Amino acid sequence: xxxxxxxxxxxxxxxxxxxxxxxxxxxxxxxxxxxxxxxxxxxxxxxxxxxxxxxxxxxxxxxxxxxxxxxxxxxxxxxxxxxxxxxxxxxxxxxxxxxxxxxxxxxxxxxxxxxxxxxxxxxxxxxxxxxxxxxxxxxxxxxxxxxxxxxxxxxxxxxxxxxxxxxxxxxxxxxxxxxxxxxxxxxxxxxxxxxxxxxxxxxxxxxxxxxxxxxxxxxxxxxxxxxxxxxxxxxxxxxxxxxxxxxxxxxxxxxxxxxxxxxxxxxxxxxxxxxxxxxxxxxxxxxxxxxxxxxxxxxxxxxxxxxxxxxxxxxxxxxxxxxxxxxxxxxxxxxxxxxxxxxxxxxxxxxxxxxxxxxxxxxxxxxxxxxxxxxxxxxxxxxxxxxxxx
Amino acid sequence: xxxxxxxxxxxxxxxxxxxxxxxxxxxxxxxxxxxxxxxxxxxxxxxxxxxxxxxxxxxxxxxxxxxxxxxxxxxxxxxxxxxxxxxxxxxxxxxxxxxxxxxxxxxxxxxxxxxxxxxxxxxxxxxxxxxxxxxxxxxxxxxxxxxxxxxxxxxxxxxxxxxxxxxxxxxxxxxxxxxxxxxxx
Numbered sequence: 263x264x265x266x267x268x269x270x271x272x273x274x275x276x277x278x279x280x281x282x283x284x285x286x287x288x289x290x291x292x293x294x295x296x297x298x299x300x301x302x303x304x305x306x307x308x309x310x311x312x313x314x315x316x317x318x319x320x321x322x323x324x325x326x327x328x329x330x331x332x333x334x335x336x337x338x339x340x341x342x343x344x345x346x347x348x349x350x351x352x353x354x355x356x357x358x359x360x361x362x363x364x365x366x367x368x369x370x371x372x373x374x375x376x377x378x379x380x381x382x383x384x385x386x387x388x389x390x391x392x393x394x395x396x397x398x399x400x401x402x403x404x405x406x407x408x409x410x411x412x413x414x415x416x417x418x419x420x421x422x423x424x425x426x427x428x429x430x431x432x433x434x435x436x437x438x439x440x441x442x443x444x445x446x447x448x449x450x451x452x453x454x455x456x457x458x459x460x461x462x463x464x465x466x467x468x469x470x471x472x473x474x475x476x477x478x479x480x481x482x483x484x485x486x487x488x489x490x491x492x493x494x495x496x497x498x499x500x501x502x503x504x505x506x507x508x509x510x511x512x513x514x515x516x517x518x519x520x521x522x523x524x525x526x527x528x529x530x531x532x533x534x535x536x537x538x539x540x541x542x543x544x545x546x547x548x549x550x551x552x553x554x555x556x557x558x559x560x561x562x563x564x565x566x567x568x569x570x571x572x573x574x575x576x577x578x579x580x581x582x583x584x585x586x587x588x589x590x591x592x593x594x595x596x597x598x599x600x601x602x603x604x605x606x607x608x609x610x611x612x613x614x615x616x617x618x619x620x621x622x623x624x625x626x627x628x629x630x631x632x633x634x635x636x637x638x639x640x641x642x643x644x645x646x647x648x649x650x651x652x
Numbered sequence: 653x654x655x656x657x658x659x660x661x662x663x664x665x666x667x668x669x670x671x672x673x674x675x676x677x678x679x680x681x682x683x684x685x686x687x688x689x690x691x692x693x694x695x696x697x698x699x700x701x702x703x704x705x706x707x708x709x710x711x712x713x714x715x716x717x718x719x720x721x722x723x724x725x726x727x728x729x730x731x732x733x734x735x736x737x738x739x740x741x742x743x744x745x746x747x748x749x750x751x752x753x754x755x756x757x758x759x760x761x762x763x764x765x766x767x768x769x770x771x772x773x774x775x776x777x778x779x780x781x782x783x784x785x786x787x788x789x790x791x792x793x794x795x796x797x798x799x800x801x802x803x804x805x806x807x808x809x810x811x812x813x814x815x816x817x818x819x820x821x822x823x824x825x826x827x828x829x830x831x832x833x834x835x836x837x
Contacts, residue, residue, distance in 0.1 A: 320665045322678045578665040579658065594654075634654030 267556040270297075271383050294386045298375045305565075306527045307337035313573045320577035340520075347516035352415055355513065359413035364514065364521035366406035371528035373399045377453050378535040381545045381558030385454055392453035393445060396536055397438060400491070403529060404430045407500070407510050410522070414513035422509025425584065426500035429490055432591040433497075437487035439599035440480040443606035444471050444540040453536075457544030466550060470543040475622040476605035479630075481541040483599050485571070488533040490591070492526060494572055496579035499587060534568040535561075594637045601629040693809055696776035698756050699765055701798045704741060708799045709748075713773035715740065716749040720765035720774055728758035729765065740771075741820065742827035752795040756782070772816045778808050 265272065274293045281289045311326065311334060318325025326333035351360055377392035379385040389395050404427050411423020448456040448471075462469045471477035490497040501509035511522045538544055542564050545557035582590070605622045612618035672678045682689055703711035716733040732751035740746045765774050777800070784790035806813045 316669070319669045319672045322668055322672050322680065324679065324681050324683075574662060574665065574669075577669075578661045630654075638654060 264554060264556070267382055267558075269556070270381070270558070298386065299372065302372075302375065302528055302531055303524065305531060305562075306524055307341075309527060309531075309569055310340065310523075311336045312569070313576075316570070316573045317577045320574075344517055344520040349516040349518060350513070352513050354415045356413040356415070359409050360513070361518075363406050363410035363413060364518045364525065366409060367403060367525035368521050368528070370399055370402045370406060371525040371532065374532040374536070378532065378539060379454050379457050379544050380535075380561050381556065384545075384558060388452060388454045391451045393441060393451045393456070393536070393540075396453075396532075397434070397441075400529075400533070401434065403525075406525075410514070411510035414510070416513050418506040418508075419510045419512045421506050422500045422502075422512070425506075426493060426510055429493070429497060429499060429587060429591075432588060433487045433490035433595070436483055436591065436595035436599040437491060439596070440483040440487065440602055441536075441540050443476055443480045443602050446603070446606050447471060447477075447610065453539050453544075457539055457546065460543040461546040463550045468543055468546060468548055468550075470541065470546075470548075472541040472543075474609060475619065475626050476602050476609055477541055479598070479605070479626050480602045481537065483595060483602060484537050484541065485568075487595060488530075488537060489572065489575065490587075491533055492530040494530065495576040496582050497587065498581055499584060502581055504581075530569070530572065531565060534565055534572075537568065538564045589637055594633050597633055598629060601626060601633075691778050691808075693811065695778040695780075696763060697761055697780050698759055698777055698782070698793075699754060699763075699774050699798070700777040700800045700804075701752060701774055701795065702772065702802050702805050703799050704802050706801075708796070710738065711802075712748060712795075712799060713741070713771050714749050714752065715746040715771055715773070716752075717747075717770070719768050719770070723764050723768045725762060725764065726758045726760050728755040729753070730755075742824050743831075744827075749795060752798060754793050754798060755791065756793055757787070757791040772820065775805055775809070775812075777804075 274290070277293060278286050278290045314336070315325035315327075315333065326336040329335040329339045351357055374396045376386040377389055377395050407426045407430070408423045411419045411421075411426070414420075444456060445451055448459045450456060450459075460469045460471060467473060472481045489495075493500050499505075499509075501511070506512075511519060514522060538561065545561045547553045547555060547557075547560055605626050608625070609618055609622050612621060668678070702713050704713065705711040716731055718731050718733070721727075721729045721731045730751060730753040731749050734748045734750045737745040738748055761776070763776055766776055802813075806817075
């Protein structure tokens, strides 16, 4: 193992070793938490400018290119702008809840990083039930969204919050079911152990779960559900600008609005990180001769790739309608996730070789084709006929 | 088949994304302060007063008839007539505006003042970078700021200005012809 791989772990151990014995637990906790609190907000700043420039290019525009070199300092300008704006609380709002909602969202957005292995031996808390912990915390973000929507005393924010809760609860089911397939295969709820199971190679192929038929289907389902969980386009109904202006954070301005924004992106990174951990082998290298690159670089590379995917999808797809959203969740995502679980079980008990590849692929493809019929629009667009009064 | 449309859409946006780096024709954005589109001849924003020659005071065409002040729908024009008179372009003695103010924060750019002016003295300018940090004094334009040379009018609205020039030349010639006979005798 190269020292570059473990540079942060060794550095932390060294600093902890230097500090007085009484303070060592505190220093250790501090050195674990503070980097997480620093790195991901910086990634957020980077992502906002990446997103705005990427969307601009998709729409044949330049995107922000004024602040700093090619607009790279745009997040600084945005931060200054949001800090200098007036913080407005509606007169009839529930002041305490209105104030707490962005804080709860932000706190909840940071907590799941505790169980994400960012690199080899780089995890804040190696819980035995890490995946369960992640989802348990993730469910609190629905509460904060509803707090924001309810306390604002605005019909649009309440509508947005209602939509958000309906959507997040609906998509949590396929999200959990698709990760259950991985938990079954790995035989553990610990994120660290799940990554270690995927870190080996057969020939040049890594043991990532995404490279199995059920893992591939599960990964697609997971990412679709993750998009819906983080309220990103095309599932951005809770904040659909054209319908309900800004949804649940309509009554937030200035820094509180920025906190919501930050919380939303942190949630996106966290769930992408879980997707990487479950399906894309976490910090492990994609090819055996690339293992000399430090593990944490691989994690962040995969994270950026997924974020670019999110931006790409956002620039491509229009927003869904509420009934389409619910139909998709319950008529397609949920049964498909159950099929993935069955396929993962079959994969485990079938003998290794071409047979199980064939069986699982045909099973999943068949289920996909059959379920897709259910969500596709039946009535084809035909020439409209008019009947006039006699 | 579910998902085919999504893949097609993703391919389309990817083509746009990479195309915008390769093909400059795709980027239609004009980077404003550095690059500018030519201003159309028919562009109009706020009125200005025309003066002939070099002297702002002497050449001002306005005779303080106050028609524009009365016609202005939002009533943004304030005119005070002078006590004395000065000769206009045909040599006739006319009043002139001692004060001519336009409150451009009130002006709605309707161009009615231009249409009613019998002396071709007020016309629309096409300047649009007019932001100030002062909401009140800086938006009340006085006679001094409003007066612009005839050359400016010829430059921004050439077709319209040519008509005005022709008409004024004719008027002046007629006035000269009236004056001529007594001199000839």
